[in-house]
Amino acid sequence: MAAEEGKVDPMKQFTIEPLMGSDWQLGDGLNIAFTNSALWMAITAVLVTLFVAGGMKRELVPGRWQMAVETMTGFIDDLLEANVGAAGRKYVPYIFTLFMFILFGNLLGLVPVGLIPGVHAFTFTSHFTVTGVLAIVSFSIVLIVGFWKHGLHFFSLFWPANTPAFLAAPISLIELVSFMVRPFSLALRLFVAMMAGHVLLKVLASFVIAGGGAGAGLGLLVGVPSFILMVAISALEILVAGIQAYVFALLTSLYINDAENLH
């Protein structure tokens, strides 16, 4: 359809298509078809596992691969050490998995596998169903740790230290709202950033195609600058892929800090 009209639908890349098991269901009728989204999650899981497994030689003098893996684990270890303190080390497995899963998912969506006919890249982090689940998992950890460690005293999170009594009601209301908004902002930030970048790339790509199809003059005037812009924005998107994964991990560790070290 898109080819007939000579147009590119920039939203088509986010379409979820069942690859197999369209009639697979969980007990109460929930469909769990294995979709292209699930396929890219699987590829991400395999690649993350392979990447980290490559650094498991445990040599005293590390090789390149081991050095790379140790840099990543050390990065997350330092992040938690800096934001949560010594108690943060027990969250390294979760935050590391979260960071690597999002990072690989973001980066895999930018790999130009579309050059191979019939293969379409899919960025599962551009779906708020996925980012939402990750945000809810992070938020649940915060709630569970907070109430486990501090009991009902965890509610004092909404009463900042040294707040006068007459301000307590409005401030605790604001604090409660900002606390409850956290999972949404966490999920929407990643989803919007990934989707916006991919839409922009597709829109520019449609400019290149339409410009090229409209003759040499328009092709030079519109197509070439759009293509140069695409290259630059692809570089920017690689940066965004890393930054968004880092932000997700950083904010999760900051929220865990609230639960772990209640003021």
Add this chain to the structure above:
Amino acid sequence: MPQIEQIAETLSSQVFWLLVFFGLTFVLVGLGMVPKILGTVEVRDNQIAGDLAAAQAARDAATGDEEAWRQRENANRSAAQALIGEAKAKAAAANAAKLAETQGKLDMRLAEAEAAIAAARNSAMAEIEGVAADAARDIVARVAGTQIEPAAAEAAVKEVMAHG
């Protein structure tokens, strides 16, 4: 936007497969591998810290050894200097003693020689007086034709010699 249009039909599938693959990654990588990698890093850090501490200790020991060697060397040097000084003083004292002895011997021989010379001169003088007295008596006998007592002649000679 497919994310919203398809949400009803794909939500359960998305959530299910995400939990499956994220959970699998968490168990395999997060719980299985990451602690071991962190352990390796920690072992290495400890090893490096231990090696550095050992190197520092060896360096301190070497510095201490050098200090002890320097003190020993200084003590040896000052002992040697003392020995040389003592030998010098002894030699000087022996020299001085020998010189004094030799001087004493020389002084004695000089005194003896002077005494011998003085004795020789006295005896020579006495003989001269005797010869002069005899000559004086001979002269008187020849010139005056008179004999004088040897005692008178000796007295006259002595008087002349004492004045002369």
